[in-house]
Amino acid sequence: MPHDLPKAYDPGAIEPRWAEYWVREKLFHVDTPPADTTRPVFTLILPPPNVTGRLHMGHMLNQTEMDIVIRWHRMRGFLTLWLPGTDHAGIATQMMVERQLAAEGKSRREIGREAFVARVWEWRQHYGGAILEQMRRLGASVDWSREYFTMDERMSRAVREAFVRLYDEGLIYRGKYIVNWCPRCITAISDLEVVHEETPGKMWEIRYPVIGSKNEYIVVATTRPETMLGDTAVAVNSADERYRHLHGRKVLLPLMNREIPIITDDILANPEFGTGAVKVTPSHDPNDFEAGLRNNLPQIEVMNETAQMNANAGPYQGLDRFEARQKVLEDLERGGFLVSTKDYVVPLGKCSRCSTIIEPRLSTQWFVKIQPLAERAIDVVEKGDISFVPENYTRTYFEWMRNIHDWCISRQLWWGHRIPAWHCKACAGIVVAREAPEKCTQCGGPVEQDSDVLDTWFSSGLLPCSALGWPEQTPELDAFYPTTLLVTSFDILFFWVARMIMMNCHFMRGRGPQRAPDLGSAEWLKGDIPFSTVYIHALVRDAEGQKMSKTKGNVMDPIRTIERYGTDAVRFTLAAMAAPGTDIAFSESRTESYRAFANKIWNAARFLFMNVDKAQPAGVWSLDEFKGAQVLVGNTNPGIRGFRAETLEDRWILSRFNRVAQEIGEALATYRFHEAAHVIYHFFWGEYCDWYLELIKPRLTAADPELARPAYGNLIGIFEGALRLLSPFMPFITEELWHAVYDGQPPAKSIALVAYPQPDSAQMDPEAETGMAILQDLIVSVRNIRAELKVEPKQKLAIEVHADSGVRLLFERNRGAVERLANVEGIAFVGQSLAKAAGARSTARFDVRVLYERKVDVSAERDRLTKELMKLTQQLTRASAQLGNEAFLARAPEKVVEGLKRRKAEVEILIGKIRTALDELDLVKQ
């Protein structure tokens, strides 16, 4: 029995069931539409989580926002595709499996490449689906039938195609350069994978003896003395007078006893800094590398791939780089070469994966010549074809794009896309091809594939076009590319977003304009862009505003939070706190309050069903009357149907519903999730439950079925509509209750598949809203007086009201409401103002007092009135000053002037009433 709800809302009892139902029924699967479809299309690609990943709050925020947008579009009639997938995450996954091997006492080198890769696939088979399983639990309405993995064969094909094309166009090259090298991961990494940290360290000054002069030295400064073993020159600025006489001379490199030249080079950014002379180590520093090329210096590598000193380091061979540093310093000291040791803050580069200090290393790698790609990527954003929300990220994007460096894409790993290049064993030529060549195309010799794999971001940078079938011309590409939106976090803006823009714009170049981005939009999406809007969401921090990190131990597991409060409550928390551009300090107290919100909705439903179950058998009302309401997608006005606005509260709630639908629509269209969440929260709890439900109660039990019938229709109608409004935010509870509303026979398989309420201005009723506000004001005033007088809650009291005829009529018509909600028995309307009456309350529209024998607490009353008077007087002063200002009257919009005048009049009336009341109090005292 769907109506038989347990008393307390228990998310654990309903959420897994619906999560499973949505997947099993394939509710969110969409067929690829024909190319000529007229249906508006909305495409969103899920930023593929790492296969190694576990869900964290950042994912949950990300997915909540995406799911809200997706469900909202789907309910508005878009053909909506949300495409899920996972990323093979090169280094991360390889490390995971290596750890596993280590636990078995094995290493990847022992078992060999082929076995290792097989082992990773096996790992992925077992554990790789964890994060997507977690996504299912969140209710993410993705199309599971289209799931991809970035190592799938079709993705590999796209990767090879992209590589070969870029190579053929001269945009990929191979060469020996200084790269960021992680000696622990034993691979090159890109600039972006290096984290710079200001670390307290030392700067040492070392003197190099000048050959051919006695007691003459050049003093150089360094933070990495061990690299001096590879020095091949000392550089000074050509304009530096101090060293002019040494141009063309040589120094003797201490410890190594190697003669190296003194060169003049502009390597020195600032000749004032340090001693004005630097050691030059072309194999171990990017600047020195360049200087080495300019000056034809030899490159002497002194370290191996694990940053241990090699044979070129002479006596230091075999030492780790930091041991070597100590030893070098000791030896320099002993030889009298060490001039000074100073504290110095060094910007140390560390591997973003394992925090090992990066060693700049000379090695042969593959690079993307990025400038030409960046130019187009800048262009599409400048032209507005792609826009960022919040828009200030545009600047950051340009900043990065304009200072971009070539991208090192080769990794010395085993897990990843193999570079489609083959080396000839005979002539050392290179063949780059889509498929493995049989032999060298130049000399016919045997070939062997390059052992490196590609940076993970090379394959994810091809999304979304690769996920839609590129390089094939698939119907999916036709229908869904460009995608509409990308929702992601700031930290992968450069890693991923920027690269997708560069690569997609490059490969999809020349594609004509596609569909419109939104309903009723006259604009068309440009054909080559990967997405038209990038929404950058906030970082989720802990309740203290600290970044969540494993080392701090403040990481929240969303699944655990969900188990405690329910998915809906956690989703709602994230949505309600997701103001664009600001970080989220996730607080469980908020989640608790949103669970209470869910409970409130739950109990409102119980109340409804309890009454309905009595009314139906009595023939007062039948669900069939309601079933006629059109809520199916495609209906032009899927708001509240069959509503009969017969009373003030009916007109009011209908008006409010429409206004709320409008506000939510506007908020969601601009990604203002928090605003939308607040609006629906306030409407449901503060208006529907607190007022409408209370006001309508007597009509539900009215003896006259003609009175009761519309009340039921309205009550259920608004409830059902509100569920639809709320559904994208809280998909589970709304699904459960929506099915229950229809007694298990809903007009569609899911609330997610019916229409989102659209505002209807014809149903907005400002007069009813004003009237209701006055009525609420009266009820609250009476409750307030009662509380001040400490009247027994159960005791009914008579009241006197003074008001003009219009307001009086309003009160008379809603007499019952006042009596019930303010616990009043008998309302007398009086002709004269009640301002003098002790304990009366006044508003600009009415005075009210209760008839009660207990004396007013004179001093408390005086305090209250005095405070009120001060506030109002301040307001009056300000308002008068403004209204007396010619410039204000001339320049301010009429609406503002009118509003202020009205307010001033009200304030004046109130001040008068309060003065009277205060005078009266003084009389009482005397």
Added chain:
RNA sequence: GGGCGGUUAGCUCAGCUGGUUAGAGCGCCUGCCUUACAAGCAGGAGGUCGCAGGUUCGAGUCCUGCACUGCCCACCA
């Protein structure tokens, strides 16, 4: 060294394009188990919007400076 953001109630945060009385949740105080909900109901207290100037008829909102604070980027030994 560049760039971006924050500072609003005891706490955590909203406040979009400057416009009538600055809001929410939690916490706090008072009273209620009023048959939908104590995860609730009713009432209430609490803010010189970081500081100093400026623009404007009008500033929490725009500009300048300062203080504190967070983040991103960067090949100055």
